[in-house]
Every structure is written in C-alpha cells, then in structure tokens.
Amino acid sequence: MDTIQASKAAFEGTPQAPAAAREFVRDTLGHWRLNHVAEDAVLLTSELVTNAVVHAGTGIEVTCRLDVGATPPKLEIEVDDRHPTRTILAAEWAPVDTLPTSGRGLALAAMLADAWGVTYTRSAKRVWVRIELADGNGELSAPTVSAPAAVVAPVGTLHVATVVSDDHGQVVSWNQEAAALLGWRADEAAGMSLAELVAWRAHGPYALSLADTLRLRRWRGESRMRHVGGHLIPVYISHLRHDGHAIWLVVSADHRYVLTPPPAPLRREAGRRIKDLLASHRPLPELFETIAQIIHGSSGADAAYVLTRAEEGPGFGVTAGAGRTAGLVGVLAAGVFDAARKAPALVDDLLAGDVELAEQLGARSLACAPLRVSDEVVGYLVITATTPGRFDEQLTANLQHVADQVADGVRREGLAEQERAHRGRLAFLAEAGELLAGVHDPDLIAALTAQLVVPKLAAWAAVYLTDLTGLTRLAHVWHAEERCIADLRRQLPSLPNQPTTLPSLALLAENVLSFPLLTEGRSYGALVIGRREPILPLELSTLLTDLCRLVALNLHTAMLYDRQVTTSRVLARSLLPMRAAAMPGLESAVVYLPAEEGADVGGDFYDLFTVADHWCFALGDVCGSGPEAAAVTGLARHAVRLLAKENYAVDDILDRLNRTILDEGEDLRFLSLLCGEMRPLPQGGARCTVASAGHPPPLVLRKGGLVEVVATPQLLLGIESETRFFAETFELAPEEVLLCVTDGVTERRNGNRLLDDDDGLALVLAGCGGLSAHAVAERVRQAVDSFAAEPSRDDVALLVLKAMP
Numbered sequence: 001m002d003t004i005q006a007s008k009a010a011f012e013g014t015p016q017a018p019a020a021a022r023e024f025v026r027d028t029l030g031h032w033r034l035n036h037v038a039e040d041a042v043l044l045t046s047e048l049v050t051n052a053v054v055h056a057g058t059g060i061e062v063t064c065r066l067d068v069g070a071t072p073p074k075l076e077i078e079v080d081d082r083h084p085t086r087t088i089l090a091a092e093w094a095p096v097d098t099l100p101t102s103g104r105g106l107a108l109a110a111m112l113a114d115a116w117g118v119t120y121t122r123s124a125k126r127v128w129v130r131i132e133l134a135d136g137n138g139e140l141s142a143p144t145v146s147a148p149a150a151v152v153a154p155v156g157t158l159h160v161a162t163v164v165s166d167d168h169g170q171v172v173s174w175n176q177e178a179a180a181l182l183g184w185r186a187d188e189a190a191g192m193s194l195a196e197l198v199a200w201r202a203h204g205p206y207a208l209s210l211a212d213t214l215r216l217r218r219w220r221g222e223s224r225m226r227h228v229g230g231h232l233i234p235v236y237i238s239h240l241r242h243d244g245h246a247i248w249l250v251v252s253a254d255h256r257y258v259l260t261p262p263p264a265p266l267r268r269e270a271g272r273r274i275k276d277l278l279a280s281h282r283p284l285p286e287l288f289e290t291i292a293q294i295i296h297g298s299s300g301a302d303a304a305y306v307l308t309r310a311e312e313g314p315g316f317g318v319t320a321g322a323g324r325t326a327g328l329v330g331v332l333a334a335g336v337f338d339a340a341r342k343a344p345a346l347v348d349d350l351l352a353g354d355v356e357l358a359e360q361l362g363a364r365s366l367a368c369a370p371l372r373v374s375d376e377v378v379g380y381l382v383i384t385a386t387t388p389g390r391f392d393e394q395l396t397a398n399l400q401h402v403a404d405q406v407a408d409g410v411r412r413e414g415l416a417e418q419e420r421a422h423r424g425r426l427a428f429l430a431e432a433g434e435l436l437a438g439v440h441d442p443d444l445i446a447a448l449t450a451q452l453v454v455p456k457l458a459a460w461a462a463v464y465l466t467d468l469t470g471l472t473r474l475a476h477v478w479h480a481e482e483r484c485i486a487d488l489r490r491q492l493p494s495l496p497n498q499p500t501t502l503p504s505l506a507l508l509a510e511n512v513l514s515f516p517l518l519t520e521g522r523s524y525g526a527l528v529i530g531r532r533e534p535i536l537p538l539e540l541s542t543l544l545t546d547l548c549r550l551v552a553l554n555l556h557t558a559m560l561y562d563r564q565v566t567t568s569r570v571l572a573r574s575l576l577p578m579r580a581a582a583m584p585g586l587e588s589a590v591v592y593l594p595a596e597e598g599a600d601v602g603g604d605f606y607d608l609f610t611v612a613d614h615w616c617f618a619l620g621d622v623c624g625s626g627p628e629a630a631a632v633t634g635l636a637r638h639a640v641r642l643l644a645k646e647n648y649a650v651d652d653i654l655d656r657l658n659r660t661i662l663d664e665g666e667d668l669r670f671l672s673l674l675c676g677e678m679r680p681l682p683q684g685g686a687r688c689t690v691a692s693a694g695h696p697p698p699l700v701l702r703k704g705g706l707v708e709v710v711a712t713p714q715l716l717l718g719i720e721s722e723t724r725f726f727a728e729t730f731e732l733a734p735e736e737v738l739l740c741v742t743d744g745v746t747e748r749r750n751g752n753r754l755l756d757d758d759d760g761l762a763l764v765l766a767g768c769g770g771l772s773a774h775a776v777a778e779r780v781r782q783a784v785d786s787f788a789a790e791p792s793r794d795d796v797a798l799l800v801l802k803a804m805p
Contacts, residue, residue, distance in 0.1 A: 003070075004065060004067045005068075006065045007063070007064045008063045008064075010059060010060070011049070011060050011061075013060060018049045021060075021079075022046050025042050025062065026038055029041060029042075029075075030533075034133070039321075039322040039323050040323070041075065041131060043322070044077060045062065045077055046293075048077075058081050058082035062078070064077055073133040074132055077129050079127050080126045082124055113129035114130050115129070115130045116129040157252075157255075158255050159252070159255075160177050160251055161250040162175045163178055163189075163194075163248040165248075167245075169210070171189050171191065171197070172245070198223055199232050216239065220236075222237075222256070223237055234252065234253035236251050236253055236259055236260075257387070289321075289322070292304045292320045295322070295383060296323045297322075299395065299399070301323065301391075302324045302363070302384060303322065303361070303363065303383070304384075305381075305384075306318075306382075307319060307332065307379050308378065309339070315337070316332060316339075317332070318536075318537070324362065332360055335357060336354065341370060341377065343370070344369040345368050361384050362386065364387055365384060365385040365386075365391050367391040368380045369403035370400075371407040373407050381399055383395075432452050432551075436551065436554045439558065440558045440565075442467075442559060443465075443475055445551060445555055446463035447478070449463050449547070449551050450476050453478075454478050455480040457540060458531050459479070460477070461528065462477045462478075462527075462528045463475050463476045463477075463527055463528075466525045468563060474492060474494060512529070512530050513530075515529075524555040525552075527544070527547075527548055527551070585680045585803065586678065586686065587772060589772075589776065590798070591777045591778075591797065592606065593744075593781075593796040604620065604622075604742045605619075605621075605636070608799070609641060614677050614678060614679040616640075616644045616675075617675075617677075617801070618636075618640045618676075619742060619799050620633070620742075622636070623670050632718075635660070635661070636671060636673060639656075639657050650689050650727040651691050651725045654717065655724060658717045670718030671693075671717050672692075672693060672694035672716055672742075674691075674711070675690070681731070684733070684803065684804070688710070690727065690728060691728070692714060694717070696741055696746045697710070697711045697712070698710055698740045699739045700732065700736060700737065700739075701765050701769065703733065703735055710738075712728065734803050734804060736803055737765070737776055739798065739800055741780070741798040743794065745784055748788065748792060750787050764783045768780075777800045781796070
C-alpha cells in the first residue's frame with residue numbers, strides 16, 4: 001500500500017507568490033491533519049519561496065510530500081525554481097542573531113527543520129526541508145494539548161557520552177560516560193561501526209542516511225542506540241564534524257534538555273521586518289499571523305501570540321498565533337495581561353501563579369511585552385514554552401523593543417480593521433436575524449444556524465438543542481463537504497458536555513470549539529464547530545457569541561410558541577369529537593374547514609353520538625372567534641351530550657342550554673345550533689326529530705330528486721331567557737339524504753351574491769342523487785370552494801346523513 005501523499009502547485013515569480021504559497025501549504029496540511037506543524041511549515045515555505053523569487057526571479061513550484069509509512073513519519077516541502085546556475089553558498093552559518101537579511105530562509109531551515117538540502121538538475125534548483133512528525137514512540141503525533149510538560153530526569157542520573165568516529169563511521173574514541181550509558185567498554189567499542197550501534201531510520205526520497213548525516217557539519221536529533229545487553233535505548237545526539245571526524249555527544253532521551261539548544265535571542269531585525277509588514281497593506285488577519293510567525297521563529301519559543309484589546313471589558317483576546325497552540329478562543333484570563341501593566345513581564349512557571357492561564361496556553365514559561373500607544377496598552381506580544389524557566393530578562397527586553405517599534409502601526413491597522421469587522425459583524429447578524437425571524441420550528445432554526453456558520457466561519461457545525469424539559473439532543477449537523485455529513489454525525493457524541501475533548505475526527509484534524517446557546521440565564525443547547533485553524537481570532541469569537549445569543553433568543557421564542565400551540569391544539573381538539581359514532585342503517589360524512597390558517601378548530605363545531613337505541617347529532621356556530629368563542633363551543637357541545645345522555649328531548653335540550661348560556665353572564669357569546677335525533681325504523685330509514693335555534697335549516701334530498709326544508713328557524717341561543725323552543729319530526733326513507741350546514745356554506749360570497757341565493761344550496765344537493773354520503777359532502781365542499789376565486793373567510797362545517805336500505 002502506498003503510504004506517500006503529495007500535493008503540488010506552481011506560482012509565477014511575482015511578489016504575490018509567497019502569500020499564495022503560504023495559503024497552498026496551509027490548506028494542504030489542514031487536509032492532511034497536520035495543523036500542529038503548519039506554522040513552522042508555512043514560515044519555512046514563505047522564506048524559501050521569497051528567496052527563490054528574489055534571487056532566481058523565475059516561476060516556482062512548491063511540492064508537499066507526506067510519508068506516513070516512514071519511521072518516524074516525515075513531511076517534506078520542496079521549492080523548485082528555474083535558475084539552476086544560482087548556487088547556495090556553502091559558507092558556514094553564522095549564529096542566528098548575527099545573520100544579515102539575505103539568506104535567512106536557509107537559517108530558518110536550519111533552525112526549524114530536521115534536515116534540509118539543495119538538489120540541482122539541468123533545468124531547475126530544488127531546496128527542500130524535512131520535518132519529522134514522530135513522538136517518542138515513533139507514531140504520528142497529534143497537536144499539543146494544553147497540559148504541563150513532564151518533569152525532566154534528574155541530573156544525578158545524567159551520563160554525557162562522547163563518541164568519535166572516522167570517515168568510515170568506525171569508533172575511534174569512547175569515554176567512560178559512554179560505557180556507563182551503553183554498557184560497552186572502550187576496548188569493546190573501539191573499531192565497531194556506528195551502523196552496528198545505532199538503529200538509524202531513514203525513509204522518503206530526501207531522508208538522510210547515517211552516512212550522509214555523519215558528513216553534515218552540525219546535526220541534532222533523536223535516535224536509538226544498542227546497549228551491550230541487546231536492547232535499544234532512546235537517546236538524543238548532538239553531532240559535530242571536525243577535522244575529518246564525527247564527534248557525538250550522546251545523552252538519554254530523558255536528558256535531552258542538556259544538549260537542546262537554548263532559545264535563540266530575539267533579533268532586532270524582527271522589529272524591522274514587522275514594520276515593513278505594516279507598510280505592505282496586507283489584510284489584518286494575515287498581518288497579525290505573520291507577526292506571530294516572526295516572533296515565534298526569532299525567539300525560539302514554542303508558541304507566539306498577538307493579543308489585542310477586546311471591544312468590551314478590560315480583557316485581551318487572541319488575534320493570531322504561531323507554533324504550538326491549543327485551539328485558543330476569545331479573551332484570555334486576566335492577571336498577567338492587565339491594561340494597567342505598562343512594563344514587560346517574565347513568568348518562569350505559570351503553574352505557580354496562574355493555573356487557568358497555564359491551561360489555556362498549554363505553557364509553563366511566558367514572556368510578554370505590552371503594545372503601548374500614548375500610555376495606553378492596546379495589545380501584547382507573547383511568547384510561551386512548555387517547560388519552566390525557558391526565557392530570560394534580555395529576551396523579554398528585546399521583545400519589548402520589538403513591541404515599541406510596531407505598536408503604533410498595529411494600533412492604526414487594528415482600528416481600521418476593527419471598524420471594518422464591526423460593520424461586517426452587524427451585517428452578518430442582521431442577515432441572520434432576518435433569516436431566523438418568524439421561524440417557530442426549533443429544528444429549522446438549528447439547520448439555519450449551522451448553514452450560517454459553514455463555510456464562512458467553520459469547516460463544520462453541529463447544533464445541540466435543549467428543550468424546556470431539560471432534554472438535550474443533537475439536532476443538526478452540517479459540513480462544508482456534504483459527503484462528510486453522515487460520517488460526522490456518527491462521530492459526534494450525543495451530548496456536548498466537553499466538546500473541546502472530543503476524539504480527533506477522521507475527517508479533518510480540526511480544533512473543536514463549543515459556544516453555549518444562552519439567553520435570560522437559560523441554556524437552549526450549544527453550537528459546536530470544527531475549524532482547521534488552530535486559533536479562533538477575537539473578532540470571530542465575538543461574532544459567534546453574538547450569533548449564539550441571537551439563536552438562543554429565537555429558540556426561546558420558538559419553544560414557547562411551540563408549547564403554546566401544542567396546548568391550544570390539545571384543548572381545541574377536545575371541542576370536536578375524536579371520531580364519528582358508527583350508525584347501523586345510516587351512512588355519515590363530515591367536512592370541517594376552519595377559516596384561520598393553521599387552526600384545528602374554528603367557531604363552528606359538530607357532534608355525532610349514540611344514546612341507547614337512537615343517535616343524536618348537533619351542528620353549531622358560535623358568534624365570533626378566539627378563546628371566548630372556544631369557551632362557548634366547549635360549553636355547548638358538552639352540555640348537548642350530557643342532556644341527551646339524560647334522555648332529554650331535543651326541544652328541552654335547547655331550552656336548558658339557552659338558560660345555561662344566559663346564566664354564565666352577559667359577556668358570553670350567543671350561538672346558533674341545530675340539534676336532532678334519529679331513531680331507526682323496522683322497514684328501513686329513520687324517524688328524525690330536529691330543532692333549529694337560529695341555524696340554517698337542514699335540507700332533505702328525497703328519492704325523486706326533490707329537496708325539502710325540514711325545520712323552521714327559531715331564535716338564537718343566549719338572547720332571551722323566556723324563549724321556548726319546539727322540535728319538528730319527519731321520516732328519512734332509505735336512499736334519502738339529510739344535509740346540515742353552517743352559514744359558512746350558505747353565506748359563501750362572490751361579490752354581492754351568496755351561494756344560497758335563489759336556493760343555490762338546494763340546487764347543488766338536487767344534483768347529488770345516487771351518491772354516497774361522502775360523495776355528497778365532497779360535492780358540496782367543491783361547490784363552496786369554487787363559488788369564488790378568493791378563499792373563504794368563514795369556517796365551513798357540514799354534516800351528511802344518508803339512510804341505507
């Protein structure tokens with residue numbers, strides 16, 4: 001299986017080439033999940049491409065090559081130009097702090113890369129660098145997590161072995177410390193080949209073999225050497241070639257701090273380079289990122305940051321970072337970064353004084369210098385290291401010197417960018433507010449939120465929702481590449497308890513960040529995002545925080561609305577029968593259409609139920625709408641049922657209901673009601689008794705197609721307490737149809753005409769001979785719907801009863 005991945009891009013030899021090459025390398029390493037080495041790789045690429053453009057003046061080609069099958073895995077970056085006659089000087093490198101401006105790209109290669117070299121062909125010159133990606137176990141290392149560095153091995157167990165070999169790699173000198181470390185006596189080791197003693201690992205097209213390494217002038221790195229007992233010991237080697245001999249200083253890996261080079265002093269050149277950057281009118285995010293890279297490369301720190309003043313509050317937020325970062329977000333803990341502090345600060349061990357800041361930065365040592373403008377602190381330059389005591393006063397003073405040189409420019413550019421970012425943030429939030437306004441579905445809000453964030457602010461986003469009962473669920477997942485959504489959903493946990501500790505996703509080596517959805521002191525879930533970049537700039541952190549507040553407010557409104565709608569729906573459904581009663585010998589059909597959009601129940605109501613050996617039905621229309629009308633509907637329907645179950649006659653039901661409504665008070669609405677009962681006949685059909693209190697009279701379709709009105713209209717219910725109602729009786733023969741409607745049918749309007757003008761409803765019913773009850777109901781509904789172009793503004797209810805043979 002091929003374990004080598006490669007990506008290549010060509011650029012013109014213009015001043016824009018370094019920026020384009022940086023973006024290409026950053027994107028490539030993000031795709032390969034190598035964000036933890038991206039800062040060094042991008043800085044190396046920038047310097048080597050700049051050298052190629054300045055000195056060769058030709059088009060260049062950049063190649064990234066990752067060999068995950070190597071031991072340890074290796075990343076190689078090659079920069080090819082088309083000027084092979086321009087050679088690299090073989091002069092011995094001067095110390096970093098004394099280098100001239102030209103040639104510092106290869107000095108950086110010597111500082112940051114595990115190996116580098118130059119290859120010539122007839123048509124091109126190739127400068128390459130290699131970065132080893134292995135941890136102590138030879139496995140591909142993950143980004144550094146914010147944990148304090150392990151305690152180093154004590155000096156009492158230290159053995160500094162000195163091993164000298166000749167041009168052929170054979171040992172010519174072996175001191176007592178080497179014997180103590182590896183067990184071989186000097187006479188046993190003399191004449192042995194280093195190839196026998198060292199378990200050297202070299203993979204990839206430009207990996208150095210042991211023989212090549214021995215010919216280098218200087219080299220430092222980890223390896224393993226064979227003990228006299230046969231096992232391998234991890235060691236750290238400092239190699240120097242002198243007078244035809246290779247001289248090795250060897251210590252155990254636990255004592256590598258003895259031979260590791262001290263932090264390089266911050267060059268004064270860094271301030272000049274940053275001032276040149278400020279005059280180049282680059283985008284501010286790239287400007288701050290490059291400043292962090294320069295500080296990081298010049299100081300020898302594990303990480304470097306640019307902090308700027310937060311818009312609200314006294315804190316300082318991370319704007320850019322380089323080196324080892326821990327996915328920093330937002331404003332850092334106060335203490336060291338105090339707006340009142342006008343002098344640089346040096347902290348030998350953060351754990352001794354500020355544990356929270358140590359955890360945020362993943363560091364033990366810290367040096368910072370304030371960016372001072374007119375006696376106001378507008379930001380900080382910060383360097384950190386994972387081991388205590390890494391920095392000194394001189395380095396801190398140099399950092400302050402750089403900060404003083406660039407503070408005015410950073411402030412000037414920062415204010416301009418802050419204004420632009422503020423306008424952009426307002427525009428983004430306005431767009432989000434308009435998109436979310438009026439949305440009452442929490443799941444739709446979650447989907448819109450994720451799609452607002454991706455891909456503008458994150459590679460992917462997940463929205464967790466917490467409902468009013470406190471139950472949290474994963475509501476929506478969105479990825480910039482839709483094919484990854486299903487895999488991402490499977491890898492996300494069911495609860496966002498600690499999203500920053502989520503397992504590394506197989507899709508990308510993102511930094512996973514979480515923002516709570518909070519409003520009015522209540523949590524409505526969380527927005528979890530994945531970003532390729534190791535640091536979330538302060539302005540994006542502020543934007544996401546504002547967006548989450550807006551989303552939480554909309555979720556609060558949506559959940560309250562949803563609860564109210566659910567309550568209203570449950571109560572409203574209680575005003576209608578759950579199902580129509582089965583009536584042997586009769587076929588029934590109901591059409592019920594509330595006029596209000598989204599409503600389940602309107603001002604009209606119906607009921608159809610059995611009582612002992614007969615059936616009862618009711619069709620009513622309450623004056624008005626809303627909760628008051630619903631109260632009368634519930635009172636009327638349940639009263640009719642109760643009285644019918646007590647075997648009251650139809651006219652008595654209307655009398656008692658009329659008094660009940662009036663007894664409830666003067667504010668209660670009046671209503672029209674058609675109430676009846678049907679008793680089956682032995683020969684088929686039924687005897688019907690009906691009474692109409694202000695309701696449109698029912699119609700009967702006889703066998704011959706004749707339509708008759710079978711009830712006399714009487715006074716509305718709820719008007720006069722002394723009113724007495726009467727009932728009328730008729731027979732419904734087999735195949736005959738009884739149609740009962742509300743005024744939403746008879747008073748359907750088209751201009752100045754009503755549907756029931758000139759007995760219009762009777763004509764519709766007359767054309768329904770031979771149809772089933774359901775077909776009659778549908779024919780009437782179609783007549784109501786098609787009578788006018790505009791929709792009906794009144795509730796429509798109709799009840800069809802057909803006697804069967």
